Ligand code: AMP
C-alpha cells in the first residue's frame with residue numbers, strides 16, 4: 001500500500017502542466033481578438049480616451065504668425081547695439097489679438113504684449129525688465145541681446161501639412177487642445193465595445209435581500225461594474241444566473257447576440273456546479289482555461305459566435321486581478337488601442353514573502369516612503385483570494401514572477417501601481 005493518494009493538479013499546487021504563462025495568455029488574447037472597425041464622429045470633447053479612426057493633418061501653422069513670447073518691446077535685430085546703449089522711440093503698442101498696423105523703422109520700437117503678432121520691421125523682443133524707460137516715448141537698450149530673441153516662429157508648434165494624430169492613437173487631453181488649436185471640432189473614433197456581464201452562483205443574493213445561512217451578496221457584479229466604468233465601453237449588466245447549464249447556456253447566447261465581449265464570474269473551476277466551461281465548449285470555443293497565476297488560475301478565454309468570452313473566477317480578488325491583467329488587455333485589443341505595457345517599479349520589501357516557483361503571484365501591497373524618503377512596500381495582510389478588503393486597502397500589486405522562490409525582508413521586488421488618479 002502506498003502512503004499517499006493520487007491527486008490531479010489544483011489551485012493549491014504551485015505548478016499545473018495545463019496552465020499557461022501570463023505572457024502566453026496575453027499573446028493568445030491579442031491573437032484571437034480582431035479590432036472593431038465601425039466608427040462614429042463625435043465632438044472632440046467626447047473623444048477623450050477614445051481611439052482615433054482617422055489620421056489628422058494640420059490645415060494651418062500653429063502659431064499662425066510670429067508672435068511675442070514676452071511682454072516687452074519689439075525691435076529690429078539690426079538696431080541692437082554690439083556694445084554700449086541704443087535709444088529708441090516708441091511708436092505704438094501691439095496686443096494679443098490686436099495687431100499693430102504700422103511699420104517700425106530705424107531707431108523705433110513698438111511696445112508689445114505676450115502673444116501679440118510681431119510688427120512689420122521688427123524680429124526681436126526685449127523683455128520689459130531689461131529695458132530702461134526714459135519717458136513715455138523713449139527707451140534704452142543695452143548690449144547682451146540676440147537678434148530674434150523672445151519671438152515664437154510661425155508654425156514652431158505645428159506646421160501646415162504636418163501629421164498631428166495617427167489613426168489608432170488614444171486621445172489624451174493634449175490632443176483635444178491640439179485639435180482645438182487647429183479649429184477641428186469633430187473627430188472620427190472607433191465605436192465603444194459593448195461588454196455584457198453576469199455573475200453565476202446559487203449562493204448569490206442581491207444587495208437588497210437579507211442573507212440566509214450559506215448565502216452571500218453578489219459583490220463581483222459591483223467591482224466589475226466599477227472596473228468597466230473606468231474604461232471606454234458600453235456596459236450591459238445581465239444580473240445573476242443560477243448554476244444550471246440551461247440557464248447559463250441561455251444567458252451566454254443572449255449576451256452573445258448583444259455584446260462584443262461577455263464577462264462572467266464564478267463556475268469556471270472543477271466543482272460539480274461549475275458549468276461555464278462545458279457550456280462554452282458546446283456553444284462556442286475555448287482558447288485556454290488555466291493560467292499559471294495566483295490568484296486567478298481558472299480563467300476561461302474563448303468565443304461565442306462573434307463575441308469574445310472571458311469567464312473569470314468567482315473569488316472576488318481573483319476577479320479583480322484577472323480583470324486588471326487580462327480583461328483590460330482584451331478590451332484594449334478590441335478597441336484598437338496602442339499597446340502600452342504598464343511599467344513595473346522596483347522597491348524594497350518590508351517583509352519576507354513565501355512563494356514556490358511555478359506561477360506568477362499578484363499580492364496586494366501598500367507602497368509608501370521610508371524615513372530616508374525611499375520607496376518601500378508591504379502586503380495588505382491576509383492574501384486569500386476571497387479577502388476583498390486586501391484589495392480595497394492596496395495601492396499596488398506586488399508582482400512575483402513565476403520563477404521567484406520567495407522574498408526576504410529587504411529584497412527588491414517589482415510592483416505594479418494602481419491607477420492613482
Ligand atoms: P466559484 O468559482 O463559482 O466556485 O466561486 C468561488 C468563490 O467565489 C466561492 O466562495 C463563491 O461563493 C465566491 N463567489 C462567486 N461569485 C461571487 C460573487 N458574484 N460575489 C461574491 N463572491 C462570489
Ligand code: MG
Pocket residue numbers: 200201202243266267273314
Ligand atoms: Mg460558483
